[in-house]
Amino acid sequence: MPRADAARNRTLVIDAASAELAEHGLDVSIARIAARAGVAKGTVFNHFASKEELVAAIFCEKLAALAATGESLLSHPDPLDALFQFVTAGAEFQANDRSFCEAATASRADPAIRAVSDRLTGAAEALADRARKAGVLRSDVTGHDVVLLLSAPAQAAAPLAGARPDLWRRYLHLIFDGLRPEAEHRLPVAAPTNEDFTTAATR
């Protein structure tokens, strides 16, 4: 049973860190986060063992929100539009959060992230299946592919993020066009498997 002020401080730290990470990326200092939260630096480490763990917890929260979006889109009537809305939500998330992309590359070790990541992949797989069966998605693209490609539009548009804040939409469309059945050409490398993620995590 946590103390009342401890619970309050925890959410204060999470909220402050979430905002600072989105604005300034992974490089924000703990001092800055603590100041924004109105607590001492040491308090942050009382709730999270390291900066990495704090970042992971926030990344996890944001991933869960995206997974929920994907799951709710499964009841959307149009399979193509459902898949497109899902990738739009994912790409937008990354375009608006400077730390999201960086955190996605790192922190594959945390089991909580693995769990929510599996949920996200499950939703993507289901959306991809529906689209494939409706004949609007090429046959060789998997849920893992869709999830991994979510980082691409924001990354491509990143150098111009200041001047053209909506440029990521251009690259999302361009990449999405490559997933259509009429764009299909043989791929030289197999899709990633669950085992690939496991071995990538344990090294």
Added chain:
Amino acid sequence: MPRADAARNRTLVIDAASAELAEHGLDVSIARIAARAGVAKGTVFNHFASKEELVAAIFCEKLAALAATGESLLSHPDPLDALFQFVTAGAEFQANDRSFCEAATASRADPAIRAVSDRLTGAAEALADRARKAGVLRSDVTGHDVVLLLSAPAQAAAPLAGARPDLWRRYLHLIFDGLRPEAEHRLPVAAPTNEDFTTAATR
């Protein structure tokens, strides 16, 4: 006229930094680079005003090599294959260099980088023009688009870089398929212009 040992130290630092950056990304310490080069930490700052400037110089060198590859591919007989070899070279560069992707997002300010970046875009534009006229590239994709998309495959494959070092090729093919004429659908946002890069640099 630089002193002999100074010229030698400069290349020692550049070579050491180039290798360390490729292996460990932007986070490598100057101490580590200096140790690998066999010089004192202070010597690094004698040749480069800051870590940022050192990174920019190395990024510039690598960009120039890629631009040269693009220019030489202009004499390749097959327009489609020339463009594909160019994007493969660019994507491979990033897949094998942990700092390349990160540096591409930052350091738009350096005028030397602007110059070589223009060269790279010029080569991409010429390759894209040829492919478009040959009817193997969709009509609405520009040289700027091609260059910005070079970061995408390595970024998408990054979480599995340890387990699947060649996965970036899958996403390169997938993205390239979106550039084919038969994949073309209307894009919601205009292509970037030279002015966009200028305004992005000066803020």
Added chain:
DNA sequence: ACCTGAACACCGTTCAAGT
């Protein structure tokens, strides 16, 4: 049980002292 701020080892950067 949790908060706090001083302390530690590290980082990028500066600079006086050497040659």
Added chain:
DNA sequence: ACCTGAACACCGTTCAAGT
């Protein structure tokens, strides 16, 4: 003219002292 290493302000992290 350039190299060097000690010094500085900062960072993430630890922990004794408080409540």
